[in-house]
Amino acid sequence: MASSQTIRVNLAERSYDILIGSGTLDVFPQFMADRNSSTHVVIITDSNVDDLYADALGDSLTEQGYEVQMMVVDAGEESKSADAAIDLWETMLAEGADRGSVVAAVGGGVVGDLAGFVAATFARGLAFVQVPTTLLAQVDSSVGGKVGINLSEAKNMVGAFWQPMGVLVDVNVLGTLPAKEFAAGMAEVVKYGVIMDLDFFEYLEQNVDGINARDPEVMQKVVERCCQLKAEVVEADEREESGRRAILNYGHTFAHAFEAATEYGQLLHGEAVSMGMVCESRLAERIGLIDAAATERQVKLLEALSLPITPPELDPEEVYRLMWHDKKVADGKINFVLPTKIGETTLTSDVKSRDVLAVLEG
Numbered sequence: 001m002a003s004s005q006t007i008r009v010n011l012a013e014r015s016y017d018i019l020i021g022s023g024t025l026d027v028f029p030q031f032m033a034d035r036n037s038s039t040h041v042v043i044i045t046d047s048n049v050d051d052l053y054a055d056a057l058g059d060s061l062t063e064q065g066y067e068v069q070m071m072v073v074d075a076g077e078e079s080k081s082a083d084a085a086i087d088l089w090e091t092m093l094a095e096g097a098d099r100g101s102v103v104a105a106v107g108g109g110v111v112g113d114l115a116g117f118v119a120a121t122f123a124r125g126l127a128f129v130q131v132p133t134t135l136l137a138q139v140d141s142s143v144g145g146k147v148g149i150n151l152s153e154a155k156n157m158v159g160a161f162w163q164p165m166g167v168l169v170d171v172n173v174l175g176t177l178p179a180k181e182f183a184a185g186m187a188e189v190v191k192y193g194v195i196m197d198l199d200f201f202e203y204l205e206q207n208v209d210g211i212n213a214r215d216p217e218v219m220q221k222v223v224e225r226c227c228q229l230k231a232e233v234v235e236a237d238e239r240e241e242s243g244r245r246a247i248l249n250y251g252h253t254f255a256h257a258f259e260a261a262t263e264y265g266q267l268l269h270g271e272a273v274s275m276g277m278v279c280e281s282r283l284a285e286r287i288g289l290i291d292a293a294a295t296e297r298q299v300k301l302l303e304a305l306s307l308p309i310t311p312p313e314l315d316p317e318e319v320y321r322l323m324w325h326d327k328k329v330a331d332g333k334i335n336f337v338l339p340t341k342i343g344e345t346t347l348t349s350d351v352k353s354r355d356v357l358a359v360l361e362g
């Protein structure tokens with residue numbers, strides 16, 4: 001294993017490390033042994049990641065004397081469903097998983113959210129680790145403990161806060177990621193810059209070529225910075241109670257409605273977030289919170305990273321209706337995370353429906 005860095009997520013007895021480096025998959029058995037004494041590991045992965053990485057990780061555990069149960073779901077957002085969770089629970093039971101088993105999520109955000117949800121609920125809760133294999137999962141979904149599944153009208157509507165025992169990030173796996181998936185991960189990366197780190201946003205602007213070429217040194221820095229920022233936010237507000245964690249939802253009020261309106265089949269989550277951030281920045285402009293130049297700066301960076309910024313043709317009223325399923329709705333109002341400048345956001349419910357509809361109408 002080449003150089004690596006460890007970022008600690010401090011959450012009292014739920015604290016854990018994120019190990020980030022090149023070639024870290026080689027230490028998977030040791031990583032597991034250091035965190036739990038169980039010898040029964042349930043690996044949950046998807047139909048693409050199975051052959052690419054999960055099988056080999058399973059073999060490396062078997063060689064060390066572990067009993068491994070391998071479970072493969074169909075690749076794609078459709079697997080973040082109640083049906084998929086039921087299949088996993090039933091199979092785990094049939095094949096001997098018990099309270100002492102450990103779940104390892106090996107894959108992107110879909111696998112991480114689904115496997116984490118199954119871990120949180122099977123036998124009232126199993127220990128689990130995250131081995132994120134997409135950029136999006138490495139910079140965002142594997143950290144912070146939000147796990148869950150979708151309902152047809154509401155993204156991530158059924159779930160839990162269930163922290164992993166550890167997160168093992170190998171940036172080498174980004175090499176096999178399709179271009180569209182890599183770009184989708186960059187949307188969440190840009191999000192961190194807009195919500196809380198102007199210097200990081202500028203670093204991204206200055207390193208677009210290195211990012212698009214997936215330069216290992218640049219990508220190691222990008223993943224590390226995002227994980228540091230997410231760890232800080234999660235440590236401050238683990239269960240999204242004080243409002244601090246809500247900043248990670250920038251772009252998501254619109255994004256989740258776009259995903260539900262297109263039945264989770266047309267847009268990647270990161271693509272929807274890219275469109276959602278532009279919409280929410282335009283909404284902030286309309287109510288006088290930010291200047292147009294700051295939105296254009298986001299548009300320019302997102303486009304340079306090959307991300308879409310214009311939502312598909314959808315009925316604005318229907319998208320607005322779906323926004324009411326957002327988990328930030330409280331006291332009959334939608335709370336929006338809106339940028340006030342690059343590097344700063346505010347949480348506000350003081351938004352008129354006509355402004356939201358005007359943004360959706362374009």
Ligand SMILES: NC(=O)c1ccc[n+]([C@@H]2O[C@H](COP(=O)([O-])OP(=O)(O)OC[C@H]3O[C@@H](n4cnc5c(N)ncnc54)[C@H](O)[C@@H]3O)[C@@H](O)[C@H]2O)c1
Pocket residue numbers: 046047048049052075076077080107108109110111113133134135136137140141142143144145146147156173174175176177178181184185188268269270
């Ligand atoms: N829990 C959280 O905090 C959080 C944060 C952000 C996003 N999410 C969720 O994450 C999901 C999106 O995750 P995603 O973008 O990783 O999508 P994904 O899990 O569907 O993975 C994208 C695609 O890449 C493939 N893949 C994965 N790793 C690969 C690799 N190394 N090489 C080649 N192909 C690979 C997968 O099989 C899949 O086809 C959404 O459901 C979103 O809601 C959750």
Ligand SMILES: O=C(O)C(=O)C[C@@H](O)[C@H](O)[C@H](O)COP(=O)(O)O
Pocket residue numbers: 140144146155156188245246248249252327
């Ligand atoms: O970790 C968080 O908190 C986030 O909001 C990160 C988001 O990128 C992610 O998409 C999350 O799953 C959205 O959460 P939700 O509570 O709006 O479903």
Ligand SMILES: [Zn+2]
Pocket residue numbers: 140188252269273
């Ligand atoms: Zn997201």
